Amino acid sequence: MTVNSSTGMTRRALLGAFAATAITAAPTFANAAGFLRGGGDIRRIKMYSGRTGEKIDMIYWIEGKYIPDAVKELNYFMRDWRTDGVKSIDLRTIDIMTAAHNLMDVNEPYMLLSGYRSPQTNAMLRSRSRGVAKNSLHMKGQAADLRLASRSVHQMAKAAQACRAGGVGRYSGSNFVHMDCGVVRSWGG
Template identity: 85%
Template sequence: MSNSISSTGMTRRALLGAFAATTLAATPTYSKAAGFLRGGGDIRRIRMYSGRTGERIDMIYWIDGKYIKDAVKEVNYFMRDWRTDQTKSMDLRTIDIMAASHNLLDVNEPYMLLSGYRSPQTNAMLRRRSRGVAKNSLHMKGQAADLRLSSRSVSQISRAAISCRAGGVGKYHRSNFVHMDCGVVRNWGG
C-alpha cells in the first residue's frame, strides 16, 4: 500500500500516524511471543470481548511490519457471526482502524464487539428488524465492526476513528455504539 489515497480512501500514512500517536506495551497471548518481541519495534494489539458469547481476546496481531497468521486467525474466529457460527477473513484494514482508534483513546478497557462479520442470512434478518441495516453491508464482506466502550462516549470513540482518516465511521448514540469500516472515508450520525 502506498502513501497515496487508495480506492477505499485509506492511507498508509494515516494509519501509521495513528499508531505512532501512542505507545503500546502489551503481553501477547500466543505461545511464541518472546521471540517476536526481542526485536522490539512497532506492535499492534486488539482487545475485545463479546457479551453474546462471553469470549474475550487480547491479541498482538502485528509486529515489525508483519501480521501474525495465527493471531489473525483467532481474531477472525472471535469476530465471526455468532448467530450462525460462520467465520470470514476480516479485512486487516478494519482491524488496524479499530486498534489505532483504541490506542488514541488511551484506555485499557477492551472493546465490546457488537457485530463483526455478518452472514447474508443474519444481515437479511437484521434488515427486517431495523431500517439502519444496509442491504450490502460491509459486515458481510468482513470489512466492518460495531463497537462500544463503557468508559468512553460514542462521540469520543467516533472522533478517534475519524482521526485515522481510513474508512467509514458511524455514530449510533441511541444504541450506544460506533461503526468502523475500511470502506470509503466518510462519517455519519449525529
C-alpha cells in the same frame, strides 16, 4: 483448543510467550501504516463479546507482518455468532480499530457487538431496523460495531475519524460506533 502434549501449553499460551519476547526485542522505529500513529512495530487488539462470552487480547502484527495464527483467531472471534459463519476479516478494519483504541488511550477492551454478518443475519437485522445497509460491509468482513464503557460514542467516533481510513457511524441511541475500511465517510449522531 490445541494443547502441545510434550509441554502442556496451548497454542494461545505459546503465541503469548512469543509476543512477550517480540515486544522486548522490537526496535524503536515506527514502520506502521500512517493512520496507526504511534502504533510502532507491534499492534495489539483487546475485545470481548457479550454475545458469546469470549475474550481476546492479542498481538496480531509484529514488525510489518501479520501473525497468521492470530489473524485466524481474530476471524473466528469476529464470526457471525448467530450462524457460526466465519469470514476473513479485512485487516485494515482491525488496524483502524487498533489505531482508534490507541488514540483514546484506554486499557479497556472493546465490546464487539457485530463483526462478520452472514447474508441471512444481515437480512434478518435489516427487516428489524432501518439502520442496516442492504450491502453492509459486515457481510464482506470489513466492518465492526463496537462499544467502550469508559468512552462516549462521540469520543470513539472522533478517534476513528482521526484515522481518516474508513467509514465511521455514530449510533448514540444504541451506544455503539461502526468502524469499517470502506470509503472515508461518517454518519449518525
